[in-house]
Amino acid sequence: MNAVITVLGKDNVGILAKVSNECAAVDVNIIEVTQSVLQGMFAMIMFVDITKCTVPFAQLVDALESKGEEMGVKIHVMHEDIFNAMHKI
Amino acid sequence: MINSHDILETINMIDNENLDVRTITMGISLLSCIDDDIDKACEKVYDKICRYAENLVKTGEDISKEYGIPIIHKRISVTPIAMLAAACPTKNPVKFAKALDQAADTVGVNFVGGYSALVHKGFAQGDYALIESIPEALSVTEKVCSSVNIGSTKAGINMDAVAKMGKVIRQTAELTADRDCIGAAKLVVFCNAPEDNPFMAGAFHGAGEPDCVINVGVSGPGVVRAVLAKSGDCNITEVADLIKKTAFKITRTGQLVAQEASKRLSVPFGIVDLSLAPTPAIGDSVAYILEEMGLEQCGAHGTTACLALLNDAVKKGGVMASSHVGGLSGAFIPVTEDAGMIEAARSKTLTLTKLEAMTAVCSVGLDMIAIPGDTSADIISGIIADEAAIGMVNSKTTAVRLIPAIGKKAGEELNFGGLLGNGPIMDINPKSPAKFISRGGRIPAPMQSLKN
Known part of the structure; x- marks a missing residue:
């Protein structure tokens, strides 16, 4: 079971590290990361495997969202099925 | 793998373009609650709604969190109450409205629809009394929505009901005049009313529907x-x-x-x-x-x-x-x-x-x-x-x-x-x-x- 973590906002040091640490702490495995910085704007899309996640998914969502607020970026954590439903026939 | 353009498009729709799922509406049949003692019937109505919809709001919130999509309303539609009122014709059906309102409070939904009568071909027992009680019902409750079907392509238009509903809409507004006439905003007069509509104020759970159903x-x-x-x-x-x-x-x-x-x-x-x-x-x-x-x-x-x-x-x-x-x-x-x-x-x-x-x-x-x-x-x-x-x-x-x-x-x-x-x-x-x-x-x- 996979989820998609997106991070959008003003670039600063350690965004990727902090998000990765949050994931590692609850056994969420990172499968793929795409990241770019364009004109100071940070954009990252991360595919993660949440099968072995040690906390309820909702808790992971809350933890990452508040981490995003700390860093001044917007973090979304969403189950991949929402994207599959919307964009695949 | 999902491409990043699609992901960002979805997030943009939610964050900036108000994409949401408007309502999860649980339809509940109240036919099993019919009783000629109105107090017993109301008790059964309250119990059944609370039992069936106990986890509705929490489930909606969980799904919303997991998929990142806002789900604005969790609501309930029920069998047209006129069908229950038919069994106790001498009693004031407003008691049913109060039971629905209490049940809505208990399970945490923001509206319950179905204080309704289907009279497109004529009034059956219970229908007229229910329609007469709509102004009072909508003024003493907060979360109850009412609808009356007065016509259909198959049956034509019941002009007696049309005449009656003109008066009922006015009375409903008059009784809630101190609250910007909000009662009338919870009352819909239909032609060809759908039996599975999840949207308020016109939602009710039709007689051909299963015991319980989820409509979105x-x-x-x-x-x-x-x-x-x-x-x-x-x-x-x-x-x-x-x-x-x-x-x-x-x-x-x-x-x-x-x-x-x-x-x-x-x-x-x-x-x-x-x-x-x-x-x-x-x-x-x-x-x-x-x-x-x-x-x-x-x-x-x-x-x-x-x-x-x-x-x-x-x-x-x-x-x-x-x-x-x-x-x-x-x-x-x-x-x-x-x-x-x-x-x-x-x-x-x-x-x-x-x-x-x-x-x-x-x-x-x-x-x-x-x-x-x-x-x-x-x-x-x-x-x-x-x-x-x-x-x-x-x-x-x-x-x-x-x-x-x-x-x-x-x-x-x-x-x-x-x-x-x-x-x-x-x-x-x-x-x-x-x-x-x-x-x-x-x-x-x-x-x-x-x-x-």
């Missing part, structure tokens, strides 16, 4: 408008295609939410209602879509054609995205709930006559329209009869949700707050249809009812 209403006017805004000067065929593609995506989210809710609550999935339901929030407006198509303002000549295109494209796009489509399915045009319509009504570009034409090609009818407080019951009945005739002849649902603004005149405003919004009181034609309305009887079903 989608939304997303803001998303459709944004797509058109980005499309530039394309021709109208391309506009229709863009709307179809967008409606497909919106509906797929509704289908996903419906399936998940059904699985987690162990309740069968009924339908997805493919509707563009506006809110007063800026950007979440059906009127703005029509304006994006090229109208200076909603209500201008060309509005009906734009709405017809929109309504049709929404259905064509949505129907492939869901395994079962039902309810009202189309574009809603509730005036006080739509920022663009409010502006158009204030500037008098959008008039009641134009709205009537629009209802011939959209999914509902004259919805959330404030009318002068001195409008007579006969005139309200005349408006209902016109709307019902459009629905009957075109084999479609039409509805009337008018709010007589007691003590106020055209040009003044009503403000309900929240999703019910606010808006100007619109001018009506003051000529009297009193003799026509007082004739009573039934308008015969049209030729198109004879399909067998």
Whole structure:
């Protein structure tokens, strides 16, 4: 079971590290990361495997969202099925 | 793997274009609660709703969190209460309304629909008493919604009921005059009412429905408008295609939410209602879509054609995205709930006559329209009869949700707050249809009812 973590906002040091640490702490495995910085704007899309996640998914969502607020970026954590439903026939 | 463009598009729709699932509505049959002792019946109603919908709100919130898609309302629709009132005809059915209101409070939903009667061919036992009790029921409860079906393509139009409902709408407004006449905003008069509609105020759980069912209403006017805004000067065929593609995506989210809710609550999935339901929030407006198509303002000549295109494209796009489509399915045009319509009504570009034409090609009818407080019951009945005739002849649902603004005149405003919004009181034609309305009887079903 996979989820998609997106991070959008003003670039600063350690965004990727902090998000990765949050994931590692609850056994969420990172499968793929795409990241770019364009004109100071940070954009990252991360595919993660949440099968072995040690906390309820909702808790992971809350933890990452508040981490995003700390860093001044917007973090979304969403189950991949929402994207599959919307964009695949 | 999902591509990043698709991911960012979805997130943009949610963050900036008001994409949401408007409602998860649990339909509950109350036929098993019928009892000739009204107190016992009310107790059974309360217990059954609380038992079945115990986890509805929590499940909706969980799904919303997991998929990152806002689910705005969790609601309940029930068997038309007139069917329960039939078993205890000497008692005041308002007790049922209070039981529904308490149950809604207990399970945490924001509306419960079904204080209803289906009288398109005539009044059965319980129907008349229930209709008479609607003004009181809507004034002493907060979360109960009421609807009455007074006509259908198969049965014609019950003009006795039309006459009665003109009076009931006025009384309902009068009894809630101290709260901006909000009672009338929770009362819908239908022709061809769907039995699986998840949207309030007209939701009820039809007699042909299963014991319990999950219906989902989608939304997303803001998303459709944004797509058109980005499309530039394309021709109208391309506009229709863009709307179809967008409606497909919106509906797929509704289908996903419906399936998940059904699985987690162990309740069968009924339908997805493919509707563009506006809110007063800026950007979440059906009127703005029509304006994006090229109208200076909603209500201008060309509005009906734009709405017809929109309504049709929404259905064509949505129907492939869901395994079962039902309810009202189309574009809603509730005036006080739509920022663009409010502006158009204030500037008098959008008039009641134009709205009537629009209802011939959209999914509902004259919805959330404030009318002068001195409008007579006969005139309200005349408006209902016109709307019902459009629905009957075109084999479609039409509805009337008018709010007589007691003590106020055209040009003044009503403000309900929240999703019910606010808006100007619109001018009506003051000529009297009193003799026509007082004739009573039934308008015969049209030729198109004879399909067998």
